[in-house]
Amino acid sequence: MSRFLSRSCPRWLLPRTLAPRAIRSYASTSTPEFDWQDPLGSKNLLTEEELAVSETAERYCQEQLLPRVLQAYRDENYDPLILREMGELGLLGATIEGYGCAGVSTVAGGLITRAVERVDSGYRSAMSVQSSLVMGPIADFGTAEQKERYLPQMVQGKLLGAFGLTEPNHGSDPGSMETTAREHPTKKGYYLLSGAKTWITNSPIADVLLVWAKLQATGKIRGFLVDRRDCPTGTLETPAIKNKNGLRASITGMIQLDDCPVPHENMFPEVEGLRGPFTCLNSARYGIALGTMGALEDCIEMARTYALERKQFKNNPIAKYQLVQKKLADAATDAAYGTLVAIQVGRLKDQGKATPEMISMIKRQNCDKALQNARVLQEIFGGNAVSDEYGIGRHVANLFVTQTYEGQSDIHSLILGRAITGLQAFV
Numbered sequence: 001m002s003r004f005l006s007r008s009c010p011r012w013l014l015p016r017t018l019a020p021r022a023i024r025s026y027a028s029t030s031t032p033e034f035d036w037q038d039p040l041g042s043k044n045l046l047t048e049e050e051l052a053v054s055e056t057a058e059r060y061c062q063e064q065l066l067p068r069v070l071q072a073y074r075d076e077n078y079d080p081l082i083l084r085e086m087g088e089l090g091l092l093g094a095t096i097e098g099y100g101c102a103g104v105s106t107v108a109g110g111l112i113t114r115a116v117e118r119v120d121s122g123y124r125s126a127m128s129v130q131s132s133l134v135m136g137p138i139a140d141f142g143t144a145e146q147k148e149r150y151l152p153q154m155v156q157g158k159l160l161g162a163f164g165l166t167e168p169n170h171g172s173d174p175g176s177m178e179t180t181a182r183e184h185p186t187k188k189g190y191y192l193l194s195g196a197k198t199w200i201t202n203s204p205i206a207d208v209l210l211v212w213a214k215l216q217a218t219g220k221i222r223g224f225l226v227d228r229r230d231c232p233t234g235t236l237e238t239p240a241i242k243n244k245n246g247l248r249a250s251i252t253g254m255i256q257l258d259d260c261p262v263p264h265e266n267m268f269p270e271v272e273g274l275r276g277p278f279t280c281l282n283s284a285r286y287g288i289a290l291g292t293m294g295a296l297e298d299c300i301e302m303a304r305t306y307a308l309e310r311k312q313f314k315n316n317p318i319a320k321y322q323l324v325q326k327k328l329a330d331a332a333t334d335a336a337y338g339t340l341v342a343i344q345v346g347r348l349k350d351q352g353k354a355t356p357e358m359i360s361m362i363k364r365q366n367c368d369k370a371l372q373n374a375r376v377l378q379e380i381f382g383g384n385a386v387s388d389e390y391g392i393g394r395h396v397a398n399l400f401v402t403q404t405y406e407g408q409s410d411i412h413s414l415i416l417g418r419a420i421t422g423l424q425a426f427v
């Protein structure tokens, strides 16, 4: 019997059926080894299903996405077939129940985003918009007809979605949006949508665009499923925004609506005000919190490999120098902490115990830490950091965007500050 067991865990305290086996296995356990890729053993918190989902996603991303990303980033090109491939593997809308969706846990959904973002935040953004920002709200707020019409196609990546909240003049403050929906003056049962949305992921390739607009009759924000197939020419335009310096492997554009007729039955029936968009953003922000840990882990792995191979001063690998080791230690610590907190909040979310402030906290912290550490790890590559072939510069540029969209970090500070003090500092 080990010293630990004999001193601190008398046999009578162990459940009777477990006692003999538990004691034997404790006694035979050798000293655990530190795993720099999972420093705090987060894998131990995952179920078998979550581990299987994670492995499937990681394999697909490393084998199918990684070889494409460099050229896609250079060309600022997104291949919509990627969403088809993800659909075939069950990676889209994975936390939704029914309609062909996998119905896995929140944590498993986050592990998918982590695997995708390990390759590129742009690929993860395209997937998150499809899964959390369009399929999610349809599942949460849609009518039975809306669910039947869109979800079975979207889960396969055969119909692509976009989420239009941000406007040219209203980003952090979407409550002031100017896009409106008014009753069609002549066509009964239709609204006319007018306005402009900008910085919209997937908009140029989307078949169904979830547009948030103020209903003219009430002044309240409502969600509308704008189906491109039904829009008369000239009423919906979705020009791409080109020459981005981040998230270049995803496609971003505008949504321009000019008296676009949308049937009443394409409006979400119940949800009103900012609760609609913010509920969807909550799920997507959770995915970003675990996703950015994938990007950071990739930076750590690349920087470690580089530091072990690169030799300076008396033929020493630069990994031997303390300043370089501190950069790796800081980054590995933040990635490990960020992963654990995301698992904790994911568990609470599935138990109905997660608050929006918790999601704000982990989205803000993980995005900030991923960006800060990636910028520091970039230094390890010296001049080579400037070459896109080393990949680290791409992650740094992407991580700036993750810190900015879905609530810029300072806006999440204000959300947390309001919750802590009871005083709101937005205006």
Ligand SMILES: Cc1cc2nc3c(=O)[nH]c(=O)nc-3n(C[C@H](O)[C@H](O)[C@H](O)COP(=O)(O)OP(=O)(O)OC[C@H]3O[C@@H](n4cnc5c(N)ncnc54)[C@H](O)[C@@H]3O)c2cc1C
Pocket (backbone or CB within 6 Å): 129, 163, 164, 165, 166, 169, 170, 171, 172, 173, 198, 199, 200, 201, 202, 246, 247, 252, 401, 404, 405, 406, 407, 408, 409, 410, 411, 425, 426, 427
């Ligand atoms: C590549 C990319 C993809 C995107 N995809 C989507 C998408 O699919 N759908 C969508 O709807 N949007 C999308 N966005 C938009 C994104 O969500 C917004 O850019 C973000 O919300 C910030 O809004 P803004 O750019 O208008 O900045 P602003 O709101 O103008 O903010 C500028 C700065 O001012 C700060 N600030 C603002 N108000 C305050 C305040 N009260 N106190 C202190 N500081 C403040 C902000 O924190 C920020 O640092 C995307 C953006 C990018 C870059």
